[in-house]
Amino acid sequence: MAVAPAGGRLAPPSGRMAVGHRKTPRSLAFLGLLAIVPSVVPIALLVVVGVESGATTAGIPIRRLLELAISTGALTLATTIAATAIGTTTAWLTTRTALPARKMWATLSTIPLVIPSYVGALTLLGASGNGGALSRITDAIGLGTLPSFRGFWAAWAALTLWNYPFVHLLVAPVLRRSAVVLEEAARGLGASRGRMFATIVLPQLRPALSAAALLIALYTLSDFGAVSLLGYETFTKAIYAQFRGRIDVSPALFLSAVLVVLALVIIVAERRIRGRAILHSRHTGEPTRPIPLSRRAKVLALGFLTLVTLAALGLPASVLGYWVWRGASQGIPIAGVGAETVRAGLAGFLAAGATIAAALPLAFITIRHRSRWSGWLENIAWSTYSLPHLAVGLAFLVVAIRFVPVTYQTLVILVAAYVAMFLPQGLGAAQTALRHVQPALEEASRGLGVSPIATFRKITFPLMSPGLAAGAAIVFLSVMKELPATLLLRPTGFETLAVRIWSAASESLYARASAAALVLLAVSSVPLYVLVTREPQ
Amino acid sequence: MTDHATPAIRVRDVVKRFGGTVALDHLSFDAWPGSLLSLLGPSGCGKTTALRVVAGFETPDSGLVEIEGIPMFADGGSVPPEKRRVGMVFQDYALFPHMDVAGNVGYGVHRRPDAARRVAEVVELVGLRGYEHRFPHELSGGQQQRVALARALAPDPRVILLDEPFSNLDAALRDRVRRDLKEILLHAGTTAVFVTHDQEEALAMSDIVAVMQHGRVVQAASPDVLYQSPATPWVAGFLGDADFLDGIAADGLATTPLGRFATDLDGPVRVMIRPESVRLTPDPHETAVVTDREYFGHDQIVTVRISDGTSIRARLGPRPVIDPGASVAVRVTEAICYPALS
Numbered sequence: 001m002a003v004a005p006a007g008g009r010l011a012p013p014s015g016r017m018a019v020g021h022r023k024t025p026r027s028l029a030f031l032g033l034l035a036i037v038p039s040v041v042p043i044a045l046l047v048v049v050g051v052e053s054g055a056t057t058a059g060i061p062i063r064r065l066l067e068l069a070i071s072t073g074a075l076t077l078a079t080t081i082a083a084t085a086i087g088t089t090t091a092w093l094t095t096r097t098a099l100p101a102r103k104m105w106a107t108l109s110t111i112p113l114v115i116p117s118y119v120g121a122l123t124l125l126g127a128s129g130n131g132g133a134l135s136r137i138t139d140a141i142g143l144g145t146l147p148s149f150r151g152f153w154a155a156w157a158a159l160t161l162w163n164y165p166f167v168h169l170l171v172a173p174v175l176r177r178s179a180v181v182l183e184e185a186a187r188g189l190g191a192s193r194g195r196m197f198a199t200i201v202l203p204q205l206r207p208a209l210s211a212a213a214l215l216i217a218l219y220t221l222s223d224f225g226a227v228s229l230l231g232y233e234t235f236t237k238a239i240y241a242q243f244r245g246r247i248d249v250s251p252a253l254f255l256s257a258v259l260v261v262l263a264l265v266i267i268v269a270e271r272r273i274r275g276r277a278i279l280h281s282r283h284t285g286e287p288t289r290p291i292p293l294s295r296r297a298k299v300l301a302l303g304f305l306t307l308v309t310l311a312a313l314g315l316p317a318s319v320l321g322y323w324v325w326r327g328a329s330q331g332i333p334i335a336g337v338g339a340e341t342v343r344a345g346l347a348g349f350l351a352a353g354a355t356i357a358a359a360l361p362l363a364f365i366t367i368r369h370r371s372r373w374s375g376w377l378e379n380i381a382w383s384t385y386s387l388p389h390l391a392v393g394l395a396f397l398v399v400a401i402r403f404v405p406v407t408y409q410t411l412v413i414l415v416a417a418y419v420a421m422f423l424p425q426g427l428g429a430a431q432t433a434l435r436h437v438q439p440a441l442e443e444a445s446r447g448l449g450v451s452p453i454a455t456f457r458k459i460t461f462p463l464m465s466p467g468l469a470a471g472a473a474i475v476f477l478s479v480m481k482e483l484p485a486t487l488l489l490r491p492t493g494f495e496t497l498a499v500r501i502w503s504a505a506s507e508s509l510y511a512r513a514s515a516a517a518l519v520l521l522a523v524s525s526v527p528l529y530v531l532v533t534r535e536p537q
Numbered sequence: 538m539t540d541h542a543t544p545a546i547r548v549r550d551v552v553k554r555f556g557g558t559v560a561l562d563h564l565s566f567d568a569w570p571g572s573l574l575s576l577l578g579p580s581g582c583g584k585t586t587a588l589r590v591v592a593g594f595e596t597p598d599s600g601l602v603e604i605e606g607i608p609m610f611a612d613g614g615s616v617p618p619e620k621r622r623v624g625m626v627f628q629d630y631a632l633f634p635h636m637d638v639a640g641n642v643g644y645g646v647h648r649r650p651d652a653a654r655r656v657a658e659v660v661e662l663v664g665l666r667g668y669e670h671r672f673p674h675e676l677s678g679g680q681q682q683r684v685a686l687a688r689a690l691a692p693d694p695r696v697i698l699l700d701e702p703f704s705n706l707d708a709a710l711r712d713r714v715r716r717d718l719k720e721i722l723l724h725a726g727t728t729a730v731f732v733t734h735d736q737e738e739a740l741a742m743s744d745i746v747a748v749m750q751h752g753r754v755v756q757a758a759s760p761d762v763l764y765q766s767p768a769t770p771w772v773a774g775f776l777g778d779a780d781f782l783d784g785i786a787a788d789g790l791a792t793t794p795l796g797r798f799a800t801d802l803d804g805p806v807r808v809m810i811r812p813e814s815v816r817l818t819p820d821p822h823e824t825a826v827v828t829d830r831e832y833f834g835h836d837q838i839v840t841v842r843i844s845d846g847t848s849i850r851a852r853l854g855p856r857p858v859i860d861p862g863a864s865v866a867v868r869v870t871e872a873i874c875y876p877a878l879s
Binding site: 179181182184185187189190199200203 | 618619620622624629644688
């Protein structure tokens with residue numbers, strides 16, 4: 001056994017050697033590199049395609065590109081504005097005002113989160129048009145049948161109504177612990193409510209608002225399910241149409257590359273807008289008495305919240321319920337989606353396991369063995385976070401066809417894509433879990449003569465496991481709801497709930513789609529409820 | 538100019554409830570122009586609420602609040618805080634973390650044409666010239682407090698309110714900041730009201746101390762009057778060390794185990810004795826026995842058990858040193874009598 005450290009570098013005196021700067025063991029480094037492979041695929045492939053196609057547009061007319069850019073941009077802008085406005089309003093009303101039943105409204109403002117946008121789109125379709133649930137009502141009261149909800153406004157409504165809770169969730173905590181004393185100080189210095197809001201509240205809110213807007217913009221940009229069902233042409237819909245039934249996937253890949261560039265542009269723009277977060281504020285968490293509302297304001301606020309809740313929760317519940325009931329009376333039982341449920345669960349289970357397995361070595365490298373290259377591993381793991389799932393799916397499809405045909409249309413390539421897409425969530429959970437394990441515990445175990453691997457098995461892993469379980473649950477939920485990549489990569493006949501909802505809804509088979517949607521909501525909201533109500537660490 | 542017959546702040550019969558608890562129970566006090574008034578009381582006595590009512594951050598349920606004779610709260614109508622011209626220094630200063638010193642100080646005067654000059658003036662007054670472009674987190678606790686004070690002074694407020702201004706400073710800094718603050722306020726000539734739970738601070742800083750208990754002022758007086766003639770046994774005990782003896786009063790004299798004291802009460806009384814009014818002389822023939830001694834150097838507190846079993850304390854100079862167990866003669870130079878039931 002060599003006494004001098006490898007590489008000829010001098011080790012610092014052991015007494016001064018900080019935990020976290022230890023040299024990474026080779027086996028761990030190998031596992032880390034292996035874990036990062038899926039995450040490298042999409043970016044690498046898109047870069048290769050960019051280089052291959054050079055300055056050409058893979059046969060897509062510039063005019064067409066412009067059209068897509070405008071239609072996608074318009075939807076993204078409109079959705080971001082509306083969702084940010086609604087989410088900020090619900091957050092403010094439920095954290096800062098003396099609204100009756102504040103807690104209940106706060107909960108109701110976050111629940112729409114469990115509804116994927118394609119289920120939202122299904123709701124809009126199933127409500128309107130001939131035989132729609134709302135159409136029956138308007139027909140009955142003599143207003144005639146509602147026109148089918150499709151196009152820009154339908155897509156806008158679906159993406160706004162079922163994404164605004166993200167804004168609420170990001171803004172509400174900031175408002176809750178925002179420094180009320182600063183607001184009082186401003187008013188005591190003669191500032192009007194307006195000036196106080198602009199100079200004191202807004203600067204505090206800006207980072208959260210900007211992050212929320214970014215999230216909504218990225219979701220809208222990469223949404224495939226809602227826009228394709230509601231017939232509004234954006235990049236994702238065009239990519240899917242380009243790809244379908246063709247052997248040459250380069251136009252679809254080119255459009256994906258453009259979409260990724262658009263996402264990057266939005267991310268960079270947000271970084272600049274966000275600016276410097278307010279640091280060093282000592283004023284946190286003093287409990288405050290809520291702002292009293294006048295009678296008129298109370299009526300307006302309650303009316304607003306009722307309307308939003310009815311649209312985002314009442315509508316899906318009643319429309320899906322209506323179609324399931326109608327389907328049952330026509331011999332389409334809700335139990336008919338059992339196989340889809342099992343498949344979705346299987347995909348979620350495999351993906352969650354693989355993602356956590358990939359996250360573990362990366363967590364150890366990035367926390368216990370920090371170095372420059374561990375920083376790079378972390379960056380690569382996160383790089384897929386904001387990529388549209390359709391683009392990721394397409395990249396994996398191309399890789400399977402071109403390089404590893406054995407995996408084409410197998411669960412292997414599907415799970416690899418899931419790992420690439422959801423590794424950031426798993427890694428975040430694993431890192432948090434590992435940070436809560438004191439290195440001294442591991443050292444104590446090693447000092448008692450236990451090997452590193454046995455120490456991991458007996459000490460570290462058991463202590464990490466609640467955090468890892470939470471991470472696995474989040475990945476599981478995301479996979480259950482994932483649509484575009486599943487659609488592209490699934491083995492033939494591997495219909496999951498998401499695929500069933502989308503394909504049945506595309507063919508206007510609302511009863512079948514609604515049965516699958518209700519099961520999906522039921523299956524995914526139980527773990528979500530557990531996660532949300534869990535004691536914060 | 539303010540008429541000297543008009544108080545800078547007049548608070549009358551103010552009641553404020555939070556849910557079921559009464560924070561202010563018919564609170565009344567006056568702050569005279571140019572003076573420094575402190576609201577002193579234990580935590581939960583409503584002193585901060587009183588300050589917030591004057592500033593307009595809380596709306597009372599009933600009562601009257603006037604500033605320079607102008608009603609701020611009366612008959613349910615309330616002037617909003619931004620229109621009251623009241624300067625507030627918050628307990629943790631509430632400096633805007635995203636603005637520098639000049640930004641903070643200038644916040645309340647941004648509309649004035651001479652804003653820049655005024656900012657320079659008050660920054661100078663609080664001795665922070667050269668720090669205009671520092672951010673709050675780059676300043677020490679004492680400096681932050683000066684910024685908070687400068688910010689409150691900048692718009693020429695009618696009164697300055699300070700909420701526990703020294704509670705965030707460490708003991709070493711506190712004395713100096715206290716003296717500086719008093720000087721700055723004197724120089725600015727502004728009426729100031731500050732809230733504290735520290736008796737020494739209140740006595741040392743203020744022209745008038747209003748002692749609060751259960752949401753009302755039990756006594757308001759100058760520090761010396763307050764200390765020497767506390768209105769109730771509770772005030773006496775809250776303001777400093779005090780021991781009590783039981784006695785019976787008749788014909789202008791209260792009789793206690795330690796002698797007779799002048800009083801105009803009749804019947805059972807409680808006699809308050811401050812340690813500095815107690816003299817001890819070693820005397821082996823006396824029945825009073827020294828039970829404990831705390832020696833501080835510049836003075837000492839000697840505890841004595843007298844014939845009826847009560848303990849009283851004496852504050853003596855560095856000498857004589859009397860050891861526990863010794864018998865002493867006890868002489869009380871001053872005492873105040875209260876009815877026994879109060």
